[in-house]
Amino acid sequence: MKTADFLPPKLFAAHMDRRRTPRRIALVTMFSLLCAGVTFAVGWETRQQEESAALASRPDAAAIEAQQALDALFTEMTEYALRLDPLAEHLRMPTAGPILAGLADKVGRASDVEKIVWKHELAQARRSSVLAASLVMEVTATVRGDRSLLELPGLLQEFTGYSKEEAKTVKTEVMPDRRDTMRIQVRLVGNLELPSHMLKSN
């Protein structure tokens, strides 16, 4: 509402400006509080992160204890391992035991195994290095009938799993006192998969 003021208008304008001041203060205060709140939140989050990082990098007594126990266990195991290594190496070597035990049954009823001779053959480039190793097995058996005679090398090769090309009949001979029986000598060669360190050292 318009009025007729006998005082200069600037006095009332100044009053209106002063009247707004508390609101300004309130707004500035609220903004400051907001900024302070955000600052506090950021500071709090930073402290949390720092504490997490410090906690993560701090030595853990339980972990150290577990590590020491593990080291002790490893030391103890190493002592046994020194004794177990030759055994392990031995166990890793190819064995002919199962072949020798089962060979007589696999040759069939018409064949009788008389002798098995086996040996190692090493291929050496120099005196101290081994290039390859193979197991050579020579089986001597008496065989009745031509069919059995022809099938025996195949049966032996199949049973031993040795190389087909290396299963050869070395010698056959007639037995004077038994008319349908012949003596046969079969040579089987199987490659030995030796550990690499053995190939180098041996």
Add this chain to the structure above:
Amino acid sequence: MSLLSRTYSPIGLHFGSLETRILQLRGGPGHWRVGTHAVCPARGKNRHALAVEKIAQKTRNLRLNGKDTAVSMSGDAGTVSLVPVDAHNRSRLNQLLAETARRSIADDEGVSYQCLPLLTATLDSGPLREEYLLLSVGQSELRRTKEAVQTIGLRPIGLEMDAFATARALQIGRKNKESAWGFVHIGFGHSFFGVVSDGEIGFLKPLHLDGQRLLQTLNRALDRVDEPVDGVPGMLDILAASGDNDSRPSDSRDDDEEGGDDEDGAPSFGSVAGLATLKEAAVGHAVEILHALRLEAEALAQEVRACIRHFANRHKGASVASLMLTGFGVSLPEVEKAVSTALGIPSGLATPFTDLDIKAPESVLKEQHLWCAPLGLALRGYE
């Protein structure tokens, strides 16, 4: 949060004819309540100094917040004139206003005036015609008012005629702000009628009838013949209670002036005890009083109706929907009823505190029509 948003209104200080009223609201727009209020009886030319002297003694009890003070003066301290300006006089408008103001007030220190353009209308029968509301005040009155306010450490931010403050208080409380409405202020030494249209004062004119004359009529009707004071018989009680320094010796002033807090805890500087006595005396004499007031009320109504016709002519037949009554005169017994009946327009005592839902002490709510000007001052700038 409420601490930050707590608001105090400027202090409203109204130097009335009989009393100086001081009011400050607190709380903020929409939830105002009266923070400080006080009434300080003081009359005469030196009423400003007398009032602030009493206020200064009670400043601590008043619990005022801030120094900014909107001040208003009684209508009898200045003059209000409607100045019509024809098109051919437009070029010498300032000269015309200055001459009118100079003629209206006699003051050795000079005259200060303000004018408000009320209307630019084209009369059916003639060329463009403007109307200005000219308000004139003596420089000595302005000086006394400003000095009094500054004496008690307050900072004046505005100095208005009470009509504007009153209209503002009533306008803010209006539910229907569209229609034009009027207000009749019957003060002790002056009266005026105003019309508010579209939220602005569209018409303002002093009236002949005032509270002093009504009081005289009432006393005559009640056959209350006291010692004549200032040539107004029957006013002794009123003037005694108001601490009239000009007309009564200082040692005969009522001791109650220095009294303590009133029932609401606000400092009290005295009360219009004579008015209460008059009301008591009026009980059972309503018919005689109404009969005695009939002529006065009818004269007032004729004057108001003439003003309304003038306003309607200038505003394309706009009508005044209702009237509100304020001031000392309408507090007198049966005056409100007599005036309302004579006016023939829906009218009633102004209740701005109730309309604005302002929490106020009982003493203020009982005299809302007397607190319009201080309330309008306190609410200046919150419209």
